[in-house]
Amino acid sequence: MERAIVHMDLDTFFVSCERLNNDKLKGIPVIVGGGERGVVASCSYEARFYGVRSAMPIKMALRLCPEARVVKGDMEMYSRLSQTVTHVIEEKAPVVKKASIDEHYLDISGMDKFFGAYKWTEELSQSITHHTGLPISFALSVNKTVAKIGTGEAKPTGRKEIRQEMVKPFLSPLSIKKIPMLGDTTFQLLSRIGIRQIYTLAEMPVEVLQQMIGKNGIDIWKKANGIDHSPVEPYTERKSISTEHTFGQDTIDMAKLRGLITGMVEKLAYQLRSEQWLTCTVVLKIRYSNFDTETRQCRIPYTSADHTLSRSVMELFDKLYNRRMRIRLVGVRFTNLVRGSLQINLFEDTQEMVSLYQAMDRIKNRFGYDKVGKASGFRLSPKKEK
Structure with missing residues (x-):
């Protein structure tokens, strides 16, 4: 049976939460962060258009986008809304893992026998937005790695399905930066020898990659080839x-x-x-x-x-x-x-x-x-x- 793994990601989560409380923030560049000497915690797509990114100093962000509205942020509100989203998902999905405050993995393998997996996931995302008012993107694929990359390509508020036969054609043209857990140091190292697309990385002998970057080389090579057997482990609040x-x-x-x-x-x-x-x-x-x-x-x-x-x-x-x-x-x-x-x-x-x-x-x-x-x-x- 082909696995059916969903990755769901709340779009610009902190910004979306702030927009629920203040309609005036909709459609304009928004930066969530604190103080002139602080850094950007999150930013809207309107701000990203000007080059603003998370972890960027606020001063630099405002030089790039002077008209941006800066909001200090409310982590208590974000945590509360995150819990609401988790509860909606857990009521419907058989296996759920909360990966972060705004991300969830779902294992819905076998759902096609009773109900279309893609249709079921689409209705779940609509239910989340109905209960919380928050926009959400998702991707459905055969494992966690491909699903996560798919969500990134689907944003904002997108939906994507990547079946087994489409995994390699989907991954091949993408930048190796899209591979989860591939950091800047590894990216720079691989770029210097001309490896910038996932296709090139996937075709590279795994032994050579392991010699270059150590034990993580095998994991990165597997991800480039769309191989990920890691299970979706149920999330528990008691850890x-x-x-x-x-x-x-x-x-x-x-x-x-x-x-x-x-x-x-x-x-x-x-x-x-x-x-x-x-x-x-x-x-x-x-x-x-x-x-x-x-x-x-x-x-x-x-x-x-x-x-x-x-x-x-x-x-x-x-x-x-x-x-x-x-x-x-x-x-x-x-x-x-x-x-x-x-x-x-x-x-x-x-x-x-x-x-x-x-x-x-x-x-x-x-x-x-x-x-x-x-x-x-x-x-x-x-x-x-x-």
Whole structure:
């Protein structure tokens, strides 16, 4: 049986959400971001026409498109609407994976036996727009890679079906930039030797590609040939990552506690970014010397940024730790995870902060996560975890 995989993507999601609240934003260039020194979190197609792109400094974006309307953004609203979309899809689709705040994969294999898979997907997209007012694009194909590329080609508010016999003719003329997870460094490397279209990459001996770019070479070659057997794994809100530290001797040393928690948060935040997760719920746990255990949590806009998460965890610590009793254990947990590549709060932080996170992650990737970090957390990072 031929697989039927759908990729659904909410078009210019942040901008579309803002337009629901303000009709005056429709049809004009819109930039979602924060402050003159901030960066572009999202932009409308009208702004993209002038060369504005995500992660571009706001100042540069306004030089390219001076008439653009800049909106700070509301992550709480975006998260709420994203959840509504997920609920609509989960009510109808047999297998769903929420890939990010605005993307979903669906496995509807076998649907053709009862109802046309393309027609069913088209009616689902219309239902999403009816319930939320948000425009959405989708592509139906034989695997996740081809479906995702297809959605990109279908935008805005497009629909595309790519059957097995059409996979190679569809992929061949496209730029290798369209291949998911093919980064700028790999693109530049391949471009220098004349490999710019997927057709050329697909015809290249896989052994040569592996020698050039390492173990990822095989995956990229498979994607260029439309090969992707990865399953659509059902999404669950309960996924989380956590870490705990038990002290050798119970402590009331506040500097030590705060430094330790900072290090724990930095480690987990790096893990979020490495695995492309975002969290909207942070949890702090304290166990006192008498073994009483207390926890407190709070919801925040989706993020994977150290400083945003650290601030939230420290606020929880200040509220939770009120006994002035020695502490035996501290734990930090991030839950309600969704897939996403946003690394910082793009509405508040500067281009310099974006560059700093990228540089620190490169150092951690090469030398280890504990080789660079905040001074307070680095010197007191946990050495023993349970």
